[in-house]
Amino acid sequence: MAAPLGQRTVVVGAGPVGSLAALYAASRGDKVELYELRGDLRDPSTTPLNFTKSINLALSERGINAMRHASSPALLDAVFKETIPMYGRMIHGEKQGKLFDEAQLYDVHGRFQRAVDRGGLNKTLLDSLEEMPNVTLHFNHKLIGADFRRNLAWFSDHSSSSSSSSEKEVHFDFMIGADGAHSAVRYHLMKYARMAYSQEYIDTLWCEFQIPPSPTNTFKLPSNYLHIWPGGSFMFIAIPSLDKTFTSTLFLPASLFASLDAAPESLIPFFTKNFPGVVPDLISEPELLKQYKQNPHLPLISIKCSPHHFAASAVILGDAAHAMVPFYGQGMNAGLEDVRVLFDFLDAHPASDYADSPAAAREAALEAYSAQRTTDAAAINDLALRNYKEMSHDVVSPLYRLRKFVEEKLDQWVPALGWATQYSRVSFGNMRYSEVEKATQRQGKIISRVINLAVGGVVGLGLVSLLRRGPLWMARHGWNGAAMKLASVVMLPGALVRVMMGQGTLLFYPFPGRTR
Known part of the structure; x- marks a missing residue:
């Protein structure tokens, strides 16, 4: 009205x-x-x-x-x-001396964000x-x-x-x-x-860089991705711009910025070690040093009020x-x-x-x-x-990838369940943020229980197989008493496995004394 x-x-x-x-x-x-x-x-x-x-x-x-x-x-x-469509993250790194990149799509249905x-x-x-x-x-x-x-x-x-x-x-x-x-x-x-008011400056600063176009005025990286070089407690990212550049950002703990400021000659080795392929392929060494010195190192603030x-x-x-x-x-x-x-x-x-x-x-x-x-x-x-933490660390974690895969496949194959990744709910829907958080927590509990039961079942089967061979076999193959006790402590809390002979069925029972 x-x-x-x-x-x-x-x-x-x-x-x-x-x-x-x-x-x-x-x-x-x-x-x-x-x-x-x-x-x-x-x-x-x-x-x-x-x-x-x-x-x-x-x-x-x-x-x-x-x-x-x-x-x-x-x-x-x-x-x-x-705007430029971004269909996912492109993770960059180095394995055994060779550069690699790996695309992780944002959404199983092909939805995308727009760089603007x-x-x-x-x-x-x-x-x-x-x-x-x-x-x-x-x-x-x-x-x-x-x-x-x-x-x-x-x-x-x-x-x-x-x-x-x-x-x-x-x-x-x-x-x-x-x-x-x-x-x-x-x-x-x-x-x-x-x-009621609260503000928090996190222990991370950011500094901006520009990746120029190639000599032929094209993007130096695939243009439809947000590019990430994860470093654990820090990271470097790049987002495409219409002028064929990438607006890039270095996120570092304040103490690391202080160390680099005190020894500028360490900036290039730091990038070479932690963000392989950036220097000199994307930004020349002189330009990286120039931008690092000229561009401010700015704080990140989180504010809540009510x-x-x-x-x-x-x-x-x-x-x-x-x-x-x-x-x-x-x-x-x-x-x-x-x-x-x-x-x-x-x-x-x-x-x-x-x-x-x-x-x-x-x-x-x-x-x-x-x-x-x-x-x-x-x-x-x-x-x-x-x-x-997800962007700087979890994107290369096998457990993160497993959960993402499971959630996306459930969303794709059984849509009636209403299952979706947290990222999809936040970025591609209009569900209230507080409801997204609750839905994610519910899904997380279910997935954690399933993974615990599955891992416990596999470990339990291994223990059953060992125990069926008997203590003499275990001792003969180097399982001393201490090792056998340790195996029992580690394996038994995971799950109690009953193998129903002739039925080929496994039943998983959570250990009653286990704290979840």
Whole structure:
């Protein structure tokens, strides 16, 4: 249901999330004002807040679905033209002195993510906004104060060419804060809302690199993959860009960065040992050293807070509400999904249900939104933190591959079971993040039990075979008393196996004293 004509909605932050929120509000008839701290983000000369191009984005179903419902039919087509499909991960390494690469598809049904340039996506969204008569854009405006009881905000205006700035007072009916991890809206909101807040800097920094095109202006690596060089507690990744480059990122513990900073001559040997094939095949040694020194080594922050709103006045979305580490590629997607979910709640609480009071309706909607979204935001925050281990270590683990294979085959062969990998649920569906987490935990318990029983059965059969040969045979073949006792301790808790002679059937019974 459209909002009353003339409702004044102020959006702070003109990144992808703020721009989409402004688009949703404008399509419902609001008078929208969009304020951005920086200059016009479509201008190449505008300096990003972290002084780097930043990690390339992976656009997945949640972000796509949010734009699909933005009442802007041409938006998705324009966005898709500026993306590159990524069908899976390409794992790189070295075995016995030879380089290898191994593709791991994201999804058994062939679904894919899209590599997208942050600036290009932002430009498309802002261009769509400029076409709407009820939207005004204000760049170089900094939020310096807000009163969420009187619905007033104050901005310093740096848009003029002079060194001085002017201050303006803005009245609003509704404020949407999408101004990033160090949000000014959240800072002022915390003076009014009883907000529980936590932030964590993980012990990993990141540094960006660029892999140039080949001399024939083609990609140096297969373009339809996210490339990973896993290193255990660190990794190097590469994501394709439209200009045939790869935006690459080195993730390292802070202590390793400090060691490399103290001895720059060790950078090339470090890459050669841990990320085989990168130097000099993809990046020359001088260029690697240059980029390492020039590009900042930036922290990774994880933020949780609750609630995400105050009364009927304001709400925070995206990184302002739940900044997360980039290891699930869900930061932007979750922020775009925030917009869709928020306006679903606003539409579900029309003013006509609240004595024609837009403020009362909005307050009820924000209360419901905050209750649901804080739970889901916390879930994807945790999933993103855990996925670092998967990307940097588990992708080469036999157990990880076994579980992925089992889950994908069940999804493919027995779809009625509703089985799917966690990654597929997160990246290719719109199930709530908290429900994804619960479903994954249920599946994990079932698979763990099956694997335990299977391993226990195999081990138990081996023990039965040994015991049937008798202690004399075991002693004759080097099984001393200590070894036989150890074998019993290791094997028996796995499973008790009864072989029904003549039936060819194995029955597995969990050992009653075993802790699972």
